[in-house]
Amino acid sequence: MKKSLFALAAVGALAGVAHAQSSVTVYGIIDEGISGGNTNYAPGGAGTVIKTTGLSVQPGNQSTSRLGFKGNEDLGGGLSAFFTYEIKMDNDSSGLFSSARQAFVGVKKNGWGSMSAGLQNTPIYDAVLQSDPGSVNNIAGNLITTLNKGNQGQLPNQDGVANNTPYSTRLSNTVALKTDNFSGFTARALVQAISANSTQTANSVGGPGLVTTAGTAPAATQQNNTGAGIGLDYTWKNLFLTANYQAFKATSAANGLNTTPVVGVGGSLGGVTGGANLNVNANDTNQYYAATYDFGILKAYAQYITRTVANNVDTSFFWKYSAEQIGVNSYVTPAIQVWASAAMGKSNAYASGTLTTASYNPAQANLNAFQLGSNYWLSKRTNLYAIYGQTATSNFTYTSATANPTSGNQNNYAVGVRHTF
Numbered sequence: 001m002k003k004s005l006f007a008l009a010a011v012g013a014l015a016g017v018a019h020a021q022s023s024v025t026v027y028g029i030i031d032e033g034i035s036g037g038n039t040n041y042a043p044g045g046a047g048t049v050i051k052t053t054g055l056s057v058q059p060g061n062q063s064t065s066r067l068g069f070k071g072n073e074d075l076g077g078g079l080s081a082f083f084t085y086e087i088k089m090d091n092d093s094s095g096l097f098s099s100a101r102q103a104f105v106g107v108k109k110n111g112w113g114s115m116s117a118g119l120q121n122t123p124i125y126d127a128v129l130q131s132d133p134g135s136v137n138n139i140a141g142n143l144i145t146t147l148n149k150g151n152q153g154q155l156p157n158q159d160g161v162a163n164n165t166p167y168s169t170r171l172s173n174t175v176a177l178k179t180d181n182f183s184g185f186t187a188r189a190l191v192q193a194i195s196a197n198s199t200q201t202a203n204s205v206g207g208p209g210l211v212t213t214a215g216t217a218p219a220a221t222q223q224n225n226t227g228a229g230i231g232l233d234y235t236w237k238n239l240f241l242t243a244n245y246q247a248f249k250a251t252s253a254a255n256g257l258n259t260t261p262v263v264g265v266g267g268s269l270g271g272v273t274g275g276a277n278l279n280v281n282a283n284d285t286n287q288y289y290a291a292t293y294d295f296g297i298l299k300a301y302a303q304y305i306t307r308t309v310a311n312n313v314d315t316s317f318f319w320k321y322s323a324e325q326i327g328v329n330s331y332v333t334p335a336i337q338v339w340a341s342a343a344m345g346k347s348n349a350y351a352s353g354t355l356t357t358a359s360y361n362p363a364q365a366n367l368n369a370f371q372l373g374s375n376y377w378l379s380k381r382t383n384l385y386a387i388y389g390q391t392a393t394s395n396f397t398y399t400s401a402t403a404n405p406t407s408g409n410q411n412n413y414a415v416g417v418r419h420t421f
Contacts, residue, residue, distance in 0.1 A: 021073060021074035022071070022072070022073040022074070023071065023072055023073075024069060024070070024071040025069070025070045025071070026067075026068070026069055026421075027067075027068045027069075027070065027420075027421060028065070028066050028067040028068055028089065028420070028421055029063045029064070029065055029066050029418065029419070029420050029421075030059075030065050030089075030418070030419045030421075031059055031060050031061060031062050031063050031064070031065050031416060031417075031418040031419075032057070032058075032059050032065075032416055032417060033057070033058075033061045033062075033385070033414050033415055033416015033417065034055070034056070034057050034414065034415055034416060035055075035056060035058060035061045035139070035149040035412070035413065035414035035415075035416075036053070036054050036055035036056065036412075036413060036414075037053070037054060037140065037148070037410065037411045037412035037413055038051065038052060038053040038054070038410075038411060039051065039052045039053075039408065039409070039410045040408065040409045040410075041406070041407075041408040041409075042406055042407050042408065058149065059089075060138055060149070061137070061138055061139060061149050061385070061387070061414035061416050062135075062137045062138065062139075062385045062387065062414070062416065062418050063135075063137065063138070063418055064088060064101075064138065065088070065089040066086055066087065066088055066089050066101060067086070067087055067089045068084065068085065068086035068087070068101075068102070069083075069084070069085045069086070070082070070083070070084050071083045071084075075107075078109055078110035078111065079107065079108070079109050079110075080107070080108050080110075081105070081106070081107050081108075082105070082106055082107070082108060082114070082116075083104065083105040083106070084102050084103070084104055085100070085102070085103050086100070086101040086102040086103070087099065087100050087101060088100075088101055100119055101119075101170065102118075102119055102120060102121070102170065103118045103119040104116045104117060104118030104119060104120045104176070105117065105118060106176075110180070111180060112179070112180060113177065113178050113179035113180050114177070114178050115175065115176070115177050116175070116176050116178075117174065117175045117176075118172070118174070119170060119171070119172040119173075119174070120170060120171065120174050120176050120190065121169065121170050122167065122168050122169065122170060122171055122190060122229055122246055123188045123189070123190055123229040123230060123231035123244045123245075123246055124167045124168070124229065124231070124244045124246055124286055124288040124305075125167065125168070125169045125170060126188060126231060127231050127233070127242040127244045127288055127290060128144060128145060128167070128288065128290075128303075130233070130240065130242065130292075131240065131242055131290035131291075131292050131301060131303060132144060132145065132301070132303070132327075133299075133301040133325075133327030133328060133329045133339045133340070133341045134327070134329075134339055134341060134371055134373055134387075135339075137373065137387060139371065139373075139387045139388075139389045139412050139413070139414050140161075140369070140371075140389040140390065140391050140410055140411070140412035141341070141369045141370055141371030141372075141388070141389020141390050141391055141412065142325070142341060142343065142369065142371055142389065143161075143166070143323035143325055143343035143344070143345045143367055143369045143391070144166055144288075144303050144305050144323060144325050144343070145164070145166065146161050146162065146163060146164065146165045146166060146391075147163050147164065148163070148389075148391075148410065148412045149412065149414055161347075161367065161369075161391050161393065161410070165307075165321055165347075166286075166305045166307055166321055166323060167286050167288065167305060167307060168246075168248075168284075168286070171190070171192050171248075172192075172194075173192055173193060173194045173225070174190050174191060174192045175190070175191050176188070176189065176190045176191075177189045177190075181235075184234050184235050184236050185232065185233070185234050186232075186233045186235075187230070187231065187232050187233075188229075188230065188231040188232075188233075189228070189229065189230045189231075190228065190229045190230075190246070191227075191228045192225060192226065192227045192228070192248060193225070193226055194224065194225040194226075224250070224251050225248065225249070225250050226248070226249050227246065227247055227248030227249055227284070228246065228247065228248075229244065229245065229246025229247070229248075229286075230244070230245055230246070231243070231244040231245075232244075238293055238294040238295070238296075239291070239292075239293050240291065240292045240293075241290075241291050242288070242289065242290050242291075243288075243289050244286075244287065244288045244289070245285075245286070245287050246285070246286045247283070247284065247285040247286070248282075248283075248284045249282065249283050249284070249312060250282045250284075250312075251312065282309055282310070282311075282312060283308075283309070283310040283311075283312045284307070284308075284309050285307070285308050285310075286305075286306070286307045286308075287305070287306050287307075288303075288304070288305045289303070289304045289305075290302065290303040290304070297330060298328050298329065298330035299328065299329045299330065300326075300327075300328055301325075301326060301327040301328065301329070301341070302324075302325075302326050303324065303325045303326075303327075304322075304323070304324045304325075305321075305322065305323055305324075306320070306321065306322040306323075307320070307321045307322075308320045308321075318348070319347075319348060320346075320347070320348040321345065321346070321347050321348075322345055322346055323343055323344065323345030323346075323367065324343065324344060324345065325341055325342065325343035325369075326341065326342060326343075327339060327340060327341030327342070328340055328341075334377075335376060335377045335378075336374065336375070336376055336377075337374065337375040337376075337377065337383075338372075338373070338374045338375075339371075339372075339373050339374075340370070340371070340372050340373075341370065341371050342369070342370045343367075343368070343369045343370070344366075344367060344368050344369075345366075345367040345369075346364065346365065346366060346367065347364070347365045347367060347393075348364050364395065365393045365394070365395065366393065366394050366395050367391065367392070367393055368391070368392050368393075368394075369389065369390060369391040369392070370389065370390055371387065371388070371389035371390075372387070372388050372389075373385065373386065373387040373388070374386050374387075381419055381420050381421065382417065382418070382419045382420075383417070383418055384415075384416070384417050385414070385415065385416055385417070385418060386413075386414070386415045387413065387414050387415075388411070388412070388413045389411070389412050389413075390409070390410065390411045390412070391409075391410045392407075392408065392409045392410070393406075393407055393408045393409075394407045395407075
């Protein structure tokens with residue numbers, strides 16, 4: 001009897017140890033508030049000005065509302081397994097659980113680093129999350145992360161301020177490597193590979209193969225995405241430096257000089273994908289550099305980003321975006337946090353229509369923006385926020401040398417409450 005009791009106690013102890021070595025954490029953000037603003041846009045016509053205004057109660061003004069699950073299991077010997085599954089939780093027109101934000105699984109070795117596979121942040125997005133003065137909020141006025149809320153419309157895409165223009169946030173079908181800290185240095189790398197090709201031999205009518213007309217097979221299809229990115233961070237006392245580069249390519253059987261590369265620049269697709277299918281005809285290259293220094297009373301930020309999306313049949317046809325931004329973030333009191341940023345940039349629009357060397361003359365726009373924001377922390381997990389941002393374009397011209405310059409101005413504001421758990 002005593003032996004049985006001892007055996008049961010031993011099994012119970014082992015079960016407790018096994019349970020302690022594996023854990024799952026539920027986390028998330030709920031953000032609700034009022035946001036609005038207006039846009040004035042002069043498209044180059046004689047005296048024409050297009051104005052839009054908006055105001056609404058909606059989620060995700062400061063941070064996109066989300067629900068996530070993180071798990072970790074200790075495999076022994078400094079080796080562990082981990083996973084993250086995170087979904088957007090904004091209750092908007094796209095649905096309560098509209099899309100996955102992250103979904104990956106991996107292994108980690110202490111002293112070396114980790115490897116993971118799935119839907120993951122790009123190296124540049126990971127770096128921006130660590131080096132943005134406004135903590136990558138969703139209000140206009142930031143030229144590194146171009147977003148806006150409030151149903152007030154946005155400046156036209158060719159002006160360079162469409163949502164998520166400067167970089168891709170996350171990519172599916174990826175493998176990522178992240179190192180541990182070695183004398184202040186950490187490195188990140190990501191590889192993407194998506195391939196979907198099909199060919200079919202023509203068959204006679206009544207044969208086993210699928211045919212569109214007698215003896216004619218459907219055209220071959222090709223939709224491939226490949227690419228890689230790398231990031232290097234350095235931390236020394238209060239100084240943080242980061243340098244990042246990523247390049248992705250989309251090819252298709254439909255590639256051609258007249259096929260404009262359209263980049264899906266955010267969400268779970270990201271990179272050089274667009275809509276429900278992989279995009280075609282695009283070389284997408286991106287660089288991001290940033291530095292921060294914590295002076296104690298405030299933290300200073302400096303950022304630079306550039307992105308080029310070129311026609312992969314002839315890379316002399318391209319769209320290009322670049323911007324530089326400085327900012328500060330400070331706790332005025334233990335409960336009151338404020339930040340400010342100012343930025344300038346340029347956008348070269350991709351020419352439309354039939355593209356030839358003789359006719360190609362990309363439109364150009366000068367961009368300026370600023371943002372002011374504040375948090376009032378009710379607790380470590382709950383804060384009230386107020387954010388105002390403004391973005392303007394000037395000297396934007398169409399491909400025709402006789403077209404009038406266009407210009408635009410956008411302002412955006414939000415007040416609300418955010419809770420993290």
